Amino acid sequence: MAAEVKLHRIVFRLSALVLALLVAASEPKDSGRTGPDVADDITRQQPGDLGNNNLGLQDVVFIIQSQRYSYHAKKAHQLRENIRQQAQDVQQDPPTVVVLHEEWRGRGAWTIFPFLPKISQSFGQKAAWVFFCEDDTAVKLLPLLDVLRKYDATKELFLGRALVDQEATIIHHFAFHEKPGSFSYPDFSAGWALSAPLLNRLAKRWSEESHQGEFTIDPKHEIAMYIYDSGNGVKLTDVPQFCAGPQIEDETSKCVTTFPSELPQCGDPVPQEKVFFAVKTCEKYHKDRVPVVQHTWGKQARHITYYSDKEDSTIPTVTTGVPNTERGHCGKAYAIMKQFHTYENLKKMDWLIIADDDTLLSVPRLLRVLSCYDPSDPIFLGERYGYGLTRGEDSGYAYITGGGGMVLSRAGVRTLMLSSCGCPADDSPDDMILGMCSEMTGVQVVHSQLFHQARPADYSTGYLSHQPPVSFHKHWNNDPYKVYNKYLLTDGEKYNHTEL
Incomplete structure (x- = not known):
């Protein structure tokens, strides 16, 4: 019970930070x-x-x-x-x-x-x-x-x-x-x-x-x-x-x-057959956010599923049995991880990518980045944030912020699923809970500056100048198609801009 109270305080503090x-x-x-x-x-x-x-x-x-x-x-x-x-x-x-x-x-x-x-x-x-x-x-x-x-x-x-x-x-x-x-x-x-x-x-x-x-x-x-x-x-x-x-x-x-401005070279890109993309969405975004994914990076993802609170055959979506929540999405994220861990048709996959419905990704670049990591190692990869780390040498924990895309290795998912650590509530912040559980279970949180929690406008142009970015996040106050074309479209893709 004490642990649950502490975690609920984290959720409250996160909400307070957003207001601040x-x-x-x-x-x-x-x-x-x-x-x-x-x-x-x-x-x-x-x-x-x-x-x-x-x-x-x-x-x-x-x-x-x-x-x-x-x-x-x-x-x-x-x-x-x-x-x-x-x-x-x-x-x-x-x-x-x-x-x-x-x-x-x-x-x-x-x-x-x-x-x-x-x-x-x-x-x-x-x-x-x-x-x-x-x-x-x-x-x-x-x-x-x-x-x-x-x-x-x-x-x-x-x-x-x-x-x-x-x-x-x-x-x-x-x-x-x-x-x-x-x-x-x-x-x-x-x-x-x-x-x-x-x-x-x-x-x-x-x-x-x-x-x-x-x-x-x-x-x-x-x-x-x-x-x-x-x-x-x-x-x-x-x-x-x-x-x-x-x-x-x-x-x-x-x-x-x-500092290099090219992608790391660690061998051939990870095959598409080894990567599963899970997009978290809900009914109210089926007609505006989901089509952006489908017309941009979703076309490059061979194995992709849209997880929602309501089945929609036109997309199609899959329900997790978890109702939509306005704040965190821990329940939905853990339901996705459970499917990745237990479903026979997903057991051949080495990597799980959990993205929001307003996340923009470069799939070819992501596959290249993943070639530098071993899916048999328990890994939680993306843009790293921290909670409570400045209070002392061994306080707090790091986590991968969800908007930029959260990458979990097969071993990472297995480690988390076999542990007793999980969501205190369906609306707990999924990225933070995953970070806390990773710290408790020995899953390594690995930072890559190629993932981005926010929009390109939220970063210095000098900082972006030496990156082939893997992701950005949010449609607010920008055209996601233009962002995708300018920052994430690779030479191997052909895509014509479509207005929202």
């Missing part, structure tokens, strides 16, 4: 733009002793924002070895390179916040800079060192490739709603850096504060907001040499970091 997001965040005290085309005179300093030629490889610590799953862990190890090899090639001692998920094993390591004190304790007095990057980031070691020498490491500095929002967006709590482009935050894919003085102050501040934050949605924006501290802290300094996405030829030579 409708209230605009406070404006910054200094709303000067710090995007890629604007110099930040406040944070760009004259070189000091550590900001010039005295800075060496031993003065920089690299932290790879890695993931525990084997595919991502292997890439992190390869990047670490590449950095070390670059140092050896010039006959220098290699810098310290930390694989995040191995050094700090807490649930919330990927949010960075709870581990600021440990990072400061380990490196704050030994290094001038801590440089963070992702497992796919490519680093040119000595050119990166030359770039860092241009900045005074004795000052509080926050460096990165600046991203700015196109418009006020729900994923950033509508921050700076009157002037969204006035605030910049780092593109993690290009790498970002904290000077030791800033790291140490942030760690001290974090240790002295109590943390009741509930949701982690976009860590790169949330970290920038924390560092900015309502105008009392430090703004991001844009570093043009930190790169991600396509570059024109004369710019590429200036880049000290790069």
Whole structure:
């Protein structure tokens, strides 16, 4: 009973958050733009002793924002070895390179916040800079060192490739709603850096504060907001040499970091016969949302079923026996998983994709991405959010947000179905309950930035520039056909735009 009460509180808090997001965040005290085309005179300093030629490889610590799953862990190890090899090639001692998920094993390591004190304790007095990057980031070691020498490491500095929002967006709590482009935050894919003085102050501040934050949605924006501290802290300094996405030829030579803009290459795409698509819908959306799926990505899905609260032979739909709910859809999601787990005609499938009726997908890209993962491993894949992770090292849990599409391996579904963890109510949030149950049962929550919970307009154009996206979500205030054609249509598809 106590567990059910706790879960109902989660549902209540989620609803409260949605209401809170409708209230605009406070404006910054200094709303000067710090995007890629604007110099930040406040944070760009004259070189000091550590900001010039005295800075060496031993003065920089690299932290790879890695993931525990084997595919991502292997890439992190390869990047670490590449950095070390670059140092050896010039006959220098290699810098310290930390694989995040191995050094700090807490649930919330990927949010960075709870581990600021440990990072400061380990490196704050030994290094001038801590440089963070992702497992796919490519680093040119000595050119990166030359770039860092241009900045005074004795000052509080926050460096990165600046991203700015196109418009006020729900994923950033509508921050700076009157002037969204006035605030910049780092593109993690290009790498970002904290000077030791800033790291140490942030760690001290974090240790002295109590943390009741509930949701982690976009860590790169949330970290920038924390560092900015309502105008009392430090703004991001844009570093043009930190790169991600396509570059024109004369710019590429200036880049000290790069990030691939192609899909991962892990072999042949997963065969269509191995993937089952389940679309959650209800009667009131049979005539507007469902046709969008049928005329776009649904045509590319060989095995697809529409699960509704009412049978409709014109689609056709299948009922789960679970009535439609206005909030969460946990009961419906678990009914779908149960069918995938038990129905003989579905047992040959390796992957279950649960999508909303207003989710837009690229099926060919998804099949390519899935080739990097093993369906015999218990996996929950998509865009990762978090609940309660910043309260402590082992608090809360991560989950795959439902709107961008939730991908479950055969082993993941089996593990969840054989456990005692399930829905406290039919209208509990399915993605959050699946995340909580994954944490309890050992199913690995794996993040991919190619999945998106929101619309393209809710993401920075700079962020989208280095992605072949797999999904977007919501029809609100945009034409889903145009979104599909612009962002998700692949060369192998032919589709003519149809007005809604």
